[in-house]
Amino acid sequence: MPTPRFALVFDFGGVLMQTRSHAPRHAWDDRLGVPHGTVERVVHGSQAWRAAQHGTLSEADYWQDVAAQLGLDPAQLPALAADFYSADQLEPSLMALIRQQRQRGQTVALLSNDAPSLRQRLRRLDIDSLFDPLIISGDIGVMKPAPAAYHAVIERVGLPAAQCVFIDDLPANVAGAQAVGMHAVQYVAGLDLAAALAPFMA
DSSP: OOOOOOEEEEOTBTTTEEEOOSHHHHHHHHHHTOOTTHHHHHHHHSHHHHHHHHTSSOHHHHHHHHHHHHTOOGGGHHHHHHHHTTTEEEOHHHHHHHHHHHHTTOEEEEEEOSOTTHHHHHHHTTOGGGOSSEEEHHHHTOOTTSHHHHHHHHHHHTSOGGGEEEEESOHHHHHHHHHTTOEEEEOOTTOOHHHHHGGGOO
């Protein structure tokens, strides 16, 4: 009996893209005289951010909401955004793994809760071509761990759920994938992901 083909489905933030230091974000907290973590909660924990990830709020309006919550002049937003993401870096070992598997003919997909502009960010990083399909919640109007998010990538991959392996850092998203019949791996710092995925890789 032939070995079944599998698709690897990656999350982006917290897996492929990792925040190496919170110092730049804390510097803005200090500048604004608010407790550490406040800026991060506003930028990535507000209702406006969820709406942007659902594709129901434009990113321009989302950033205006950030400015209003933090009491910033809108002219300060480009500097805030640049500093906020300045310590984010791609995880080299995972990117090498993905490139290796793509060269071997492995199907590699991305399923991310993010605003539609993630597509442009991936293009600037020159990694957008590594993922087929590339599914972003802001484009499809549904976020993990809703079942429809996983079904969107399963349908595009063209394989049964049982032949898809999902990698995410959040337990709720891992559980959501398992609930629809996917294999799933929770990514944590220091995990030997190549070993964890070995049974599914080409």
